[in-house]
Amino acid sequence: MSPTITTMTPPPLNTTTVLRRTTLNRTFAVIYSTAILTLIHHHLTTLLHSTTLTTTITTTTFLISDLVLSFMWVTTTSFRLRPTSRNVHVNNLARVLGSKKDYPKVDIFICTADPYKEPPMNVVNTALSLLAYDYPSEKVSVYVSDDGGSNLTLFAFFEAAKFAKTWVPFCRENEVGDRCPEAFFKLNGVSSFNDGAKIKAMYEKMKIRVESVVDRGSISSEFIENEVQQKAFDKWDSEFTRHDHPAVIQVLLESGQEKDIKGHPMPNLIYVSREKSKAYTHNNKAGALNTLLRVSAVLTNAPIVLTQDCDMYSNDPKTLQQMLCFYADPSISHDLGYIQFPQRFHGINKADIYASEYKRLYVINPGGMDGLSGPCYVGSGCFFVRRVFFGSPSLPELPDARELWPDHVVKKPIRNQEVLDLAHEVASASYENKSTWGSTMGFRYGSLSEDFFTGLHQHCRGWKSLFFHPKRPAFLGDLPISLFDALNQNRRWCIGLLEVVFSKYNPLTFGSRFMGPLMGLAYSHNAFWPIWSIPIFTYSFVPQLALINGVSVFPEVTNTRFLLYIFLFFVAYIQDCLDFMLADGTFQQWWNDQRMWLIRGLSSYLFGSIEFSIKRLGIASKGFHVTSKVVDTDLSKRYDNGVFEFGVPSPMFVPLATVAIVNFVAFAFGILKYLNGENMNGLYGQMGLACFGVANSWPIYEAMVWRNDKGRMPRVIIVISTLLTLAFCVLGLIASSV
Numbered sequence: 001m002s003p004t005i006t007t008m009t010p011p012p013l014n015t016t017t018v019l020r021r022t023t024l025n026r027t028f029a030v031i032y033s034t035a036i037l038t039l040i041h042h043h044l045t046t047l048l049h050s051t052t053l054t055t056t057i058t059t060t061t062f063l064i065s066d067l068v069l070s071f072m073w074v075t076t077t078s079f080r081l082r083p084t085s086r087n088v089h090v091n092n093l094a095r096v097l098g099s100k101k102d103y104p105k106v107d108i109f110i111c112t113a114d115p116y117k118e119p120p121m122n123v124v125n126t127a128l129s130l131l132a133y134d135y136p137s138e139k140v141s142v143y144v145s146d147d148g149g150s151n152l153t154l155f156a157f158f159e160a161a162k163f164a165k166t167w168v169p170f171c172r173e174n175e176v177g178d179r180c181p182e183a184f185f186k187l188n189g190v191s192s193f194n195d196g197a198k199i200k201a202m203y204e205k206m207k208i209r210v211e212s213v214v215d216r217g218s219i220s221s222e223f224i225e226n227e228v229q230q231k232a233f234d235k236w237d238s239e240f241t242r243h244d245h246p247a248v249i250q251v252l253l254e255s256g257q258e259k260d261i262k263g264h265p266m267p268n269l270i271y272v273s274r275e276k277s278k279a280y281t282h283n284n285k286a287g288a289l290n291t292l293l294r295v296s297a298v299l300t301n302a303p304i305v306l307t308q309d310c311d312m313y314s315n316d317p318k319t320l321q322q323m324l325c326f327y328a329d330p331s332i333s334h335d336l337g338y339i340q341f342p343q344r345f346h347g348i349n350k351a352d353i354y355a356s357e358y359k360r361l362y363v364i365n366p367g368g369m370d371g372l373s374g375p376c377y378v379g380s381g382c383f384f385v386r387r388v389f390f391g392s393p394s395l396p397e398l399p400d401a402r403e404l405w406p407d408h409v410v411k412k413p414i415r416n417q418e419v420l421d422l423a424h425e426v427a428s429a430s431y432e433n434k435s436t437w438g439s440t441m442g443f444r445y446g447s448l449s450e451d452f453f454t455g456l457h458q459h460c461r462g463w464k465s466l467f468f469h470p471k472r473p474a475f476l477g478d479l480p481i482s483l484f485d486a487l488n489q490n491r492r493w494c495i496g497l498l499e500v501v502f503s504k505y506n507p508l509t510f511g512s513r514f515m516g517p518l519m520g521l522a523y524s525h526n527a528f529w530p531i532w533s534i535p536i537f538t539y540s541f542v543p544q545l546a547l548i549n550g551v552s553v554f555p556e557v558t559n560t561r562f563l564l565y566i567f568l569f570f571v572a573y574i575q576d577c578l579d580f581m582l583a584d585g586t587f588q589q590w591w592n593d594q595r596m597w598l599i600r601g602l603s604s605y606l607f608g609s610i611e612f613s614i615k616r617l618g619i620a621s622k623g624f625h626v627t628s629k630v631v632d633t634d635l636s637k638r639y640d641n642g643v644f645e646f647g648v649p650s651p652m653f654v655p656l657a658t659v660a661i662v663n664f665v666a667f668a669f670g671i672l673k674y675l676n677g678e679n680m681n682g683l684y685g686q687m688g689l690a691c692f693g694v695a696n697s698w699p700i701y702e703a704m705v706w707r708n709d710k711g712r713m714p715r716v717i718i719v720i721s722t723l724l725t726l727a728f729c730v731l732g733l734i735a736s737s738v
């Protein structure tokens with residue numbers, strides 16, 4: 001009997017659904033745009049008929065502010081026109097791919113930059129969680145880039161490599177879900193796991209060793225275990241400084257050689273500290289990643305590359321399989337350049353007071369872009385195909401050295417001297433000199449937000465990306481727990497974004513041309529973040545100061561145009577709140593999220609723009625300030641209780657305190673006028689705004705008036721803000737009398 005031949009369609013590896021709210025969103029977009037146009041039209045007619053200088057100035061201010069708000073609303077609409085959600089079917093992988101031997105190799109990059117702000121023990125935890133993926137070990141290579149050039153970090157990794165040989169088989173045998181040791185011991189009782197107590201003791205011992213070395217700041221001889229280690233640490237001679245040192249590449253685990261305690265092969269683990277020299281700019285994280293691209297090309301050259309920040313540990317051992325569900329799908333488009341998983345965080349307080357989750361940036365907006373050409377790259381949790389770093393999908397632009405080509409097959413073992421020599425060469429500071437690394441190849445240079453710039457550039461070249469948001473977070477990271485740190489991080493992003501806006505790759509002009517108008521708008525939404533400052537400042541000060549002087553700037557309550565304002569304000573807020581809550585947020589988190597949007601508009605967006613301008617003028621620049629991941633216990637307690645942390649006398653707090661005082665004074669004036677029986681008809685809109693301002697400023701009043709802890713508002717900020725408020729009131733008085 002001859003066998004019957006059937007053509008079986010392979011089972012699906014992933015499915016995509018367009019969210020049901022799409023039609024509603026589109027209809028709403030038409031209605032809301034009509035309302036916006038009506039308002040702008042009204043402003044223009046008022047401007048044409050204005051008779052005094054003061055009204056001309058205020059109308060122009062409102063016109064500009066409302067134009068900015070409208071533009072930003074249009075950009076958010078791009079996320080709402082075709083939002084999608086994706087699902088994967090990991091169980092079908094075996095039927096599509098056959099044996100695990102056919103899984104592709106993956107190179108994992110972890111970046112760290114400072115042993116004092118990013119404790120080596122945390123970096124080690126991230127690395128261990130990634131080494132323990134449920135994936136054939138011989139296919140995984142973990143590279144650690146140490147921009148801090150620190151022997152302390154290398155020491156921690158020697159220890160980690162030893163511990164990994166026990167940790168990895170332990171996780172696999174016990175099917176442990178939390179493979180970051182610190183998280184595992186925190187969340188699980190060890191008694192229910194085979195050897196749990198023993199492993200915990202080993203971990204604690206390692207932790208004590210690493211932390212005592214880090215505390216001391218040097219590695220004394222009793223901590224050095226063998227000649228290999230001695231030879232490695234000898235590189236830190238008297239001339240070795242953080243900003244000036246030769247490349248250090250140390251293979252800590254070699255897959256073909258090292259076995260775990262159960263005799264299975266280990267993944268590769270390689271420490272890389274690229275050469276630093278004062279003669280060459282190092283281009284921050286993008287420079288570190290490009291070095292890793294080259295070093296990994298020479299050693300392993302896996303077709304898939306995962307980039308990870310040192311504080312972002314893996315929270316799900318199945319993530320690589322999930323990623324494969326896309327890359328192994330025969331129907332997936334050949335121009336798919338990267339798969340972005342959302343950045344999620346651990347240790348967020350319940351109300352998320354600093355909106356550190358960045359739900360819109362990391363979850364909602366990428367889901368919206370997924371239905372277009374795909375999400376932005378956000379720096380961590382992103383799986384690239386190596387080819388995306390070398391030209392467009394149809395036109396590769398390759399480096400001179402054949403060993404760096406994405407299709408190059410590595411045949412020699414990674415400890416081979418020839419291989420290592422070449423790796424050192426490509427990690428040298430001068431290697432990129434006169435090359436196009438950072439422009440046509442690799443991660444982009446020229447912006448402090450190298451992630452945003454790199455993704456944008458790849459999309460403009462015709463690559464697509466994809467967003468996958470699994471229920472169990474794939475990665476969990478640390479977040480800033482003081483307002484100062486949160487704003488500082490945001491300020492740095494703003495500088496980076498403005499660098500993109502003022503480059504050739506402006507998302508609106510250049511981007512729209514090459515990616516289509518909707519993608520152009522979506523990218524613009526982030527890129528133009530700093531201009532939120534304009535309307536936020538206007539609406540935080542102008543109506544309030546006018547109220548203090550009894551001048552009406554909005555229509556009377558009985559006027560139909562008042563309804564237009566009410567509609568525009570409330571409906572935008574309601575839509576924003578719905579979006580947020582549909583993405584599993586609570587109402588309280590949303591309230592804090594909108595407050596942080598205002599706070600950023602008043603501080604970090606403004607200060608970022610100022611610093612960007614200063615940098616442009618060539619005066620000074622602070623560069624990439626790494627966010628501190630060190631935990632202060634008192635601060636941490638206040639954070640867990642949802643208390644705002646001011647503490648340091650930063651100029652970024654001045655506008656916040658000033659707005660809080662101005663709104664309070666305006667609201668109090670309004671109430672007094674009302675109690676006095678004055679005619680309030682034209683002032684209700686302003687009263688409403690001042691009241692909203694007061695409600696939002698509540699944590700600021702607390703920090704200014706009745707708190708005594710270290711995180712209260714510094715006196716000097718209160719004094720400056722009070723003086724500023726007085727000055728503004730005088731100005732308001734003069735303006736209203738002109």
Ligand SMILES: O=c1ccn([C@@H]2O[C@H](COP(=O)(O)OP(=O)(O)O[C@H]3O[C@H](CO)[C@@H](O)[C@H](O)[C@H]3O)[C@@H](O)[C@H]2O)c(=O)[nH]1
Nearest residue numbers: 111112113147284285288309310378379380448449626627
């Ligand atoms: O010269 C540098 C500076 C930073 N880093 C690393 O870059 C990562 C991000 O730095 P961090 O201080 O944590 O910045 P964040 O603002 O928290 O990071 C967000 O913003 C960055 C862009 O500004 C992106 O690169 C990150 O992926 C994204 O999570 C960390 O792992 C650092 O070790 C380097 O490797 N070299």
Ligand SMILES: [Mn+2]
Nearest residue numbers: 309311478627
């Ligand atoms: Mn970070």
